[in-house]
Amino acid sequence: MHAQIHFFPLGNADTLRLDLADGRKILVDYANMRCADDLNDLRCDLPRELWRDLVKARRNYFDAVCITHLDDDHCRGFGDFFWLRHALKYQGDDRVHIRQLWVPAAAIIEEKDDLTDDARLVQAEARHRLKEGNGVLVFSRPEALKAWMQANRIDFESRKHLIVNAGQLVPGYTKEGSAQAEFFVHSPFGWRQDESTVIDRNQNSIFLQVTFRESGNEIYALLGSDLDYESIAAVVQVTRKHGNAHRLRWDVMKLFHHCSYLSLAPERGTDETEAAPEVKWLFESQGRDGAIIVSTSKPIPVKGSNEDFDDQPPHRQAANYHRRVAHQLSGQFIVTMEYPSINRPRPLGYEITAYGLAPIITAPTIATTAAAETPRAG
Numbered sequence: 001m002h003a004q005i006h007f008f009p010l011g012n013a014d015t016l017r018l019d020l021a022d023g024r025k026i027l028v029d030y031a032n033m034r035c036a037d038d039l040n041d042l043r044c045d046l047p048r049e050l051w052r053d054l055v056k057a058r059r060n061y062f063d064a065v066c067i068t069h070l071d072d073d074h075c076r077g078f079g080d081f082f083w084l085r086h087a088l089k090y091q092g093d094d095r096v097h098i099r100q101l102w103v104p105a106a107a108i109i110e111e112k113d114d115l116t117d118d119a120r121l122v123q124a125e126a127r128h129r130l131k132e133g134n135g136v137l138v139f140s141r142p143e144a145l146k147a148w149m150q151a152n153r154i155d156f157e158s159r160k161h162l163i164v165n166a167g168q169l170v171p172g173y174t175k176e177g178s179a180q181a182e183f184f185v186h187s188p189f190g191w192r193q194d195e196s197t198v199i200d201r202n203q204n205s206i207f208l209q210v211t212f213r214e215s216g217n218e219i220y221a222l223l224g225s226d227l228d229y230e231s232i233a234a235v236v237q238v239t240r241k242h243g244n245a246h247r248l249r250w251d252v253m254k255l256f257h258h259c260s261y262l263s264l265a266p267e268r269g270t271d272e273t274e275a276a277p278e279v280k281w282l283f284e285s286q287g288r289d290g291a292i293i294v295s296t297s298k299p300i301p302v303k304g305s306n307e308d309f310d311d312q313p314p315h316r317q318a319a320n321y322h323r324r325v326a327h328q329l330s331g332q333f334i335v336t337m338e339y340p341s342i343n344r345p346r347p348l349g350y351e352i353t354a355y356g357l358a359p360i361i362t363a364p365t366i367a368t369t370a371a372a373e374t375p376r377a378g
Contacts, residue, residue: 003181003212003352004360005221005252007294009336009345010034010043012258012313013073014296016223017053017347018210022178024063025054028208028223032077034345042337044345047081054096061097064137068225069205070107070119078118085135086128090121098135101126102170104188105140105163106204109148127152130159137170138163139206140190165190167242175213184209184247186235187227202226202257207235209247215354220249220288224256229265232256233278248286251357252350255322258297259314259335264321271303272320283325290356291331293322294348299338 004019013031020026027050034043054060065082067075083097084090103126115123129136131154138145141163149156164170170183187207205225212219227235239248256263261273275283287293297314301307308316319333326333339348349360 002214004349005352005357006347006349006360007254007296007336008044008046008049008347009339010046010073010296011337012297013043013076014068014225014254014258015046016254016296017050018181020173021180021212021214023057024179025057025059026064026066027062028066029068029074030065030078030081031073031075032081033073042345044347047077049347050081050096061099064100064102065098066102066206066208067107067122068207069104069201070110070115070122071201071226072116072119074225075118075122076116079121082125084121084125085132086124098125100135100137101129102137102139102206104204104206105138105142105145105190106188106201108138109142109144110201130154130162133159133162136162139165139185140188140204141165142190145190166238167244170208175211175218180213182211184211186239186247187225187231189234189238203228203231209250212352214352217354219251219352219356221252221254222248222250223254224263226257228257228260228262229276229279232263232282233276236278236282245286248282249288250286250291251288252292252294253283253287255293255295255297257313259295259300259318259322261313261315261318264318268315269317271317272324273315273317275321283322284328287325287329287331289330291326291329292350292357293326293331293333295319295322295333295335297335297337300335 001021003021006017008015010031010033013033014029015031016028018026032046034045035041079090081096083095107123107126126136146156164185166185166187166189168185173179173182175182185208188204207225207227208223210221261268264273264275264279295314300314300319301316303316323333336348350357351360
């Protein structure tokens with residue numbers, strides 16, 4: 001089978017699903033943002049869409065679920081959807097299992113009062129699995145992680161195989177093997193967390209390059225989380241310093257932070273954000289012909305509208321920059337919330353082929369309840 005990438009229209013929130021060549025399924029973030037009582041809400045019914053796909057695949061689990069960081073728009077509804085090891089109340093036949101949970105180190109060590117209930121559940125589940133010594137991968141190894149493990153009587157040496165640092169590949173996935181895909185870790189950096197007195201979730205979130213191999217050709221996806229331009233510049237500098245510029249090639253880019261200008265530069269600009277030098281290089285030199293830029297966000301504001309003056313993304317000036325880059329690459333700039341129809345908000349999917357990315361055309365289906373589509377746990 002061909003690998004696929006699916007983006008879900010969720011407003012300013014992130015969820016994407018990777019279906020690999022060997023049938024493995026990886027979910028990157030989970031944010032159930034739709035208001036069930038609002039019939040005009042164009043955000044998709046995320047649990048329903050995910051269950052529909054799992055039933056079709058005759059399974060009730062994801063091989064990996066990556067929560068890039070603990071902000072609400074990356075983990076809302078986590079406790080309602082997933083089967084969690086750490087507490088019986090989150091276990092039942094109507095819940096989806098997670099074979100391996102991927103989290104940044106910050107998700108383990110941060111102690112903040114502003115964590116939502118779902119963020120606390122992600123943290124509790126990740127900590128529980130780390131204590132058990134299986135079913136989890138922690139991204140980066142700051143000194144604070146080692147200290148936390150020692151304080152909780154967890155043998156650090158026996159858990160080192162559960163930690164993946166920036167500059168490494170995620171274990172268990174290779175281009176040459178059945179997955180026909182590998183995951184290169186760009187962020188978070190352990191050393192940056194060691195230099196900080198307060199954990200910044202966005203700047204210590206997980207940022208990956210996925211390389212797909214199909215019929216001898218390679219297709220590259222950059223899965224940005226919520227990094228700002230300074231953090232992206234640091235990734236670019238470190239990557240180039242180590243001679244790994246190819247690790248920043250891309251055919252599809254999941255934009256950083258919902259098309260925020262702050263992921264490009266410190267100033268928004270009047271009509272177009274002028275990208276910082278390293279960020280400009282990433283977008284304009286590393287994108288390949290026909291590349292697709294996906295903004296997981298609300299529709300781009302119209303110039304002069306109330307939304308146009310909002311501090312929150314998406315920002316029109318940043319979108320104008322990305323549109324220009326996409327045009328120069330003979331590619332596309334796509335906004336997830338400009339895509340769905342009111343009748344059935346559906347994910348935006350692409351298939352990895354020997355010739356590049358091919359859009360997946362989803363035929364209309366008759367809606368049924370999620371409960372009727374839910375398989376028994378196994």
